[in-house]
C-alpha cells in the first residue's frame with residue numbers, strides 16, 4: 467500500500483494502528499505512554515494527509531515517527547520501567563512458556579534502545595533487513611551486524627534475569 | 632574470534648537473510664563446531680519465544696481519543712472552506728497571490744493618497760496633525776495615518 471495516493475486516512479489507520487501501538491508498547495514497556503504516542507502519530511499523519519504532503523512510504527514514515535517519539539520518551543524518562551508495566555498478552559501458552567515470555571520481555575526492556583528497536587522490528591514486526599535499514603536510517607550490512615550484537619546481548623540479559631527470577 | 636562470523640550468520644539465517652553460498656558455508660562449519668551448534672540452539676529458543684509472544688492491539692479508549700482529536704481538527708478546518716478549493720491551492724500559489732495582493736493594496740493606497748492632498752477635509756486632517764505634533768509628514772506617514780483613521784472608523 468506504500469506510495470498509493472488513493473489511500474484515505476481511515477485505510478492507513480486501520481492497517482497500522484495495532485502495529486504502531488505494539489511497537490511502542492514493546493519499546494517502552496508502558497501501555498499508557500504507548501497510547502499517547504500512537505495518538506500523536508496518527509494526529510500528525512492526519513494533518514499531513516489533509517495538507518496534501520506527499521508521503522512516499524507511509525509504513526516507514528509511521529515507524530520512523532513512532533520510533534523517534536519512543537526514543538524521546540526514553541531519554542526524558544528518569545525512572546526505571548516498573549515491571550508491572552510489562553503487559554502480558556501471551557496468547558495460548560502454558561504457564562511455563564508464559565513465565566519465560568515475561569522474563570524475555572524484561573530482558574528486552576533492559577537492552578539499550580538501539581538493540582531493542584532492531585529486535586522488535588525484526589522479531590515482532592517481521593520487517594526485512596531492507597525495511598529496518600530504512601526505518602533506522604542505516605545500511606543492510608549494519609542491520610545484520612546490529613541484530614547479531616542485539617541477540618548476543620539479549621541472550622546474556624535473559625540468562626541473568628531468568629537465573630535471578 | 633573465528634566463530635563470530637558464523638554466529639552472525641546464524642543470526643541472519645533466523646531472519647531468512649543468508650545467501651545460498653553462506654548457508655552452505657555455515658552448514659559446513661556447524662558440522663564441525665559444537666560451540667556454534669549450542670549457540671544456534673539457544674538463539675532458536677529465544678527467537679521462538681519472542682515470535683510466539685502475542686501482539687498488542689490499540690485500546691478502544693485510545694482510538695476514541697484519536698478520533699476526537701481528528702474530528703476537532705476537521706471542524707477547525709471547515710472554517711477555511713469559505714475560500715472554496717482552499718485545500719487544492721498549492722502553498723506557493725497562495726504565497727505569490729498574497730504578495731501580489733499586498734503590492735496592489737499598497738499601490739491603491741499610495742495612489743489615492745495623491746488625490747487626498749487635493750481633496751479638502753482630508754487635507755485639513757493632515758495639517759491639523761502636523762501642527763500639533765510639529766513633524767513633517769511624508770507620503771508614508773499619510774498612508775499610515777489613513778490606515779489608522781480607517782481602522783478607527785470601524786471601531
Ligand SMILES: [Zn+2]
Nearest residue numbers: 634637664667
Ligand atoms: Zn564455531
